[in-house]
Amino acid sequence: MANLLLSPLEKMYILHGVRDDCRSDGRTNIDYRPMELETDVVSHASGSARLRLANTDILVGVKTEIDLPNNDQPGYGKLEFFVDCSANATPEFEGRGGEQLANSISNMMQKAYQSSDAFDLKQLCIFEGKQCWKLYIDILILECGGNLCDAVSLAVKAALYNTRLPSVKTALLDGGNVDLQLSDDPYDNKLLNVDLAPLLVTLCKIGDKFVVDPSAEEENCSVISLIVGATGNKTNYNIDNKKNESCTDSKCTTIVMNGSGSLAPKTLKNAIKQGIEAVQFLDQALGQALLRERRENVTMKKYSYGFLK
Amino acid sequence: MPIDYRRFNGPEDSVSYKQYTKNFLKSYEELCNELIDENEHRKDGRALDEARTMYARTNMISQAKGSSYVELKKTKVVCSVFDPREIPNKNEFSPLGQIYCEVKFAPFSCPRKRRALVPDAEEKDLSLSLKKALEPAVCRYAFPNYQIDVFVYILEHDGACLAGAINAAGLALANAAVPMYDTITACSIAVIEDKLYVDPTEEEEYVANMTPAKEGINHGIITVAMLSTLEQVAGFTQLGSMDGTCVINATEILQKECQNIVPIIHQILVKDVIHNIDLSEKLEKEAKLREAALNENMEEWKKLLSAD
Amino acid sequence: MEREKINRTDKKICIPGLRLSKANKDVISGPGTYELQGYIYANLSGILKREEDQKTKITVVSVESLRTPSLLPKTGDIVTAKEDIKSTDKDRIEPYKCFRPGDIILARVLPMTDAHWCLLSTAENELGVVTATAEGSPDGVNMVPVSWSEMQCPKTLVKEPRKVARIIPERLNKKTDDNAEKK
Numbered sequence: 001m002a003n004l005l006l007s008p009l010e011k012m013y014i015l016h017g018v019r020d021d022c023r024s025d026g027r028t029n030i031d032y033r034p035m036e037l038e039t040d041v042v043s044h045a046s047g048s049a050r051l052r053l054a055n056t057d058i059l060v061g062v063k064t065e066i067d068l069p070n071n072d073q074p075g076y077g078k079l080e081f082f083v084d085c086s087a088n089a090t091p092e093f094e095g096r097g098g099e100q101l102a103n104s105i106s107n108m109m110q111k112a113y114q115s116s117d118a119f120d121l122k123q124l125c126i127f128e129g130k131q132c133w134k135l136y137i138d139i140l141i142l143e144c145g146g147n148l149c150d151a152v153s154l155a156v157k158a159a160l161y162n163t164r165l166p167s168v169k170t171a172l173l174d175g176g177n178v179d180l181q182l183s184d185d186p187y188d189n190k191l192l193n194v195d196l197a198p199l200l201v202t203l204c205k206i207g208d209k210f211v212v213d214p215s216a217e218e219e220n221c222s223v224i225s226l227i228v229g230a231t232g233n234k235t236n237y238n239i240d241n242k243k244n245e246s247c248t249d250s251k252c253t254t255i256v257m258n259g260s261g262s263l264a265p266k267t268l269k270n271a272i273k274q275g276i277e278a279v280q281f282l283d284q285a286l287g288q289a290l291l292r293e294r295r296e297n298v299t300m301k302k303y304s305y306g307f308l309k
Numbered sequence: 310m311p312i313d314y315r316r317f318n319g320p321e322d323s324v325s326y327k328q329y330t331k332n333f334l335k336s337y338e339e340l341c342n343e344l345i346d347e348n349e350h351r352k353d354g355r356a357l358d359e360a361r362t363m364y365a366r367t368n369m370i371s372q373a374k375g376s377s378y379v380e381l382k383k384t385k386v387v388c389s390v391f392d393p394r395e396i397p398n399k400n401e402f403s404p405l406g407q408i409y410c411e412v413k414f415a416p417f418s419c420p421r422k423r424r425a426l427v428p429d430a431e432e433k434d435l436s437l438s439l440k441k442a443l444e445p446a447v448c449r450y451a452f453p454n455y456q457i458d459v460f461v462y463i464l465e466h467d468g469a470c471l472a473g474a475i476n477a478a479g480l481a482l483a484n485a486a487v488p489m490y491d492t493i494t495a496c497s498i499a500v501i502e503d504k505l506y507v508d509p510t511e512e513e514e515y516v517a518n519m520t521p522a523k524e525g526i527n528h529g530i531i532t533v534a535m536l537s538t539l540e541q542v543a544g545f546t547q548l549g550s551m552d553g554t555c556v557i558n559a560t561e562i563l564q565k566e567c568q569n570i571v572p573i574i575h576q577i578l579v580k581d582v583i584h585n586i587d588l589s590e591k592l593e594k595e596a597k598l599r600e601a602a603l604n605e606n607m608e609e610w611k612k613l614l615s616a617d
Numbered sequence: 618m619e620r621e622k623i624n625r626t627d628k629k630i631c632i633p634g635l636r637l638s639k640a641n642k643d644v645i646s647g648p649g650t651y652e653l654q655g656y657i658y659a660n661l662s663g664i665l666k667r668e669e670d671q672k673t674k675i676t677v678v679s680v681e682s683l684r685t686p687s688l689l690p691k692t693g694d695i696v697t698a699k700e701d702i703k704s705t706d707k708d709r710i711e712p713y714k715c716f717r718p719g720d721i722i723l724a725r726v727l728p729m730t731d732a733h734w735c736l737l738s739t740a741e742n743e744l745g746v747v748t749a750t751a752e753g754s755p756d757g758v759n760m761v762p763v764s765w766s767e768m769q770c771p772k773t774l775v776k777e778p779r780k781v782a783r784i785i786p787e788r789l790n791k792k793t794d795d796n797a798e799k800k
Contacts, residue, residue: 115520116550225447226545250553256545257542258443260445261541262445263545272556276553280489375684483633491658539653578632579630582631586683
């Protein structure tokens, strides 16, 4: 992450704060910082979202293109993640400086979305074995204030929720080639089903305890963190908001240890449980925010802040 | 994807012939059922919770500082470790040494496709996971501002590559006399249709990564690396989709499996030390013989000088 | 604790992570070992050594690797180094009288003052230039030391100033051996 220098005393202060469950910004160990989320901020993208988590600023744009499906997966579409660490965030990212960080984040996202339980790629199929949608998810890191993974996963889910694919009017097989006709009407489009899309939660081990949503300073004090990616919950995205009895549990789609330290097995297991709980909580909050956005969008009551806020 | 233009890359649109075979068209259920017979035995006759026997040795590559070879039946991995060298393109001082890892598949190592010579995403990911697992095992304070190179070459891939690579790298590092906190061992598990396959083969891994027929069935792969004496988890990766209890159950099994590998690794390291003792004793003997011969010569010269 | 003991001429074999002993004020950890939570563990594979200091009665536990350890030179070690004076330093006369680029020297590693650099010292009779080639001579023709501060090329007979290392005679070939004896 961005270069940050902390004195031993500052580290000690953070460590003691975590031990006593009162962090330097007044949060408890399981509190998130306030977030701002706005969808549909980039006009030329099929879907977009901007998320600001304290000082971390993420902009995600989804571009759709048509591609050939893979041979071994004829009925599936494609999803690809690209992360760009802007030099605006820190001069270190200039040139190829942020490449390593960018790769590790896009890798994490790719892994988290790999399972069909996380994202159903069948919905991106146009004509089996011939044509499919390919979603390019471009993640721009405008500012880093710690906890990039969580912020990126939230912003990606919001952007996918906001993504509109043009409706396919006709898709005919004409002598081995697909004859495709898409709708010209910008309002004639279909939405993606991203209810189950996974969220990532970083659990940072400081001293003997884990904290969620670490700030950049806290990340600096920790040698090991655990990133847990788990699926969301359908009920959080239902417009009627009735609590379905088939409330499925979140499933882990990816777990990675990050950093140079190690963990006792018992601590690891506890952290995994804590991570899944945090994902469920986060998903619920995201669901509420996205549903409100959509309602405002439909009723044309939404005021766009864009980048001004 | 970038193409290495210095080599002949072959036609760009070549495909594996296997997709025209019957095997390729099998459905998920068929593949699943094939993996296990009615007695809960796997294709190679193992029980579900039975790992493959590991064969390993050190001193595989004579010109490396340390090297090792690990074989899990058809998974074959070579690892070499080289002397610390200065971190390239780095100006500021880093108090801890770096470990540079590179995992590479041989072009003919995989049953499904030919591996390109340029490292692909999977190889990069394996390298990163290996690095993360090794970092807590190596005493990095011992070589500040320097980096140790660890190269892993996978000759044949039949599942559990990351585990094989970690085991091989641990052996090679110890063989290279790189100071380490502990011996590191790793094992992986595949989850298919809620069943746990310890030490999976490539086929089992492939099915574990596939989309199951029904929604909400646990599937995926977990790899755990452990520091045995200190009882710490050095590396953990999970992929797929499984609920919390499944992850935790699998972790517990893997913990035990890692412990099972420890005696094998210890035995190899002890053999290595004994080999070195024998070697140094032999060298010492030879040196003594040489010195005796030299002393004789000296006496002669002294006589000659005094005769002058 | 599993302890790998194989009695082979009374040598105790250690492997990384092996718990060797308790650490207290009488038993301390030496090279090849580390201390964690009151115990000493091995971090190399090799042979266990326990050395007791006669005066202080402190036992140092260490592990001796039979391979050259993959460590950086420690303070006090003697190293063979290749001379590589930066071009900016060339105009300084002092080093130029002692070493030239390309020389192989024996030197002692000094304590690190600045963590970036490894300081070497040749301020001992046994340390200094071992092999060197005179300017203009073909590669591989090494100069022969003629005094403490001069070397001569056997081919061109050019004499150049060097800080010559006094090498322990038995390590050199017969010819120089003979010379040393004559002195």
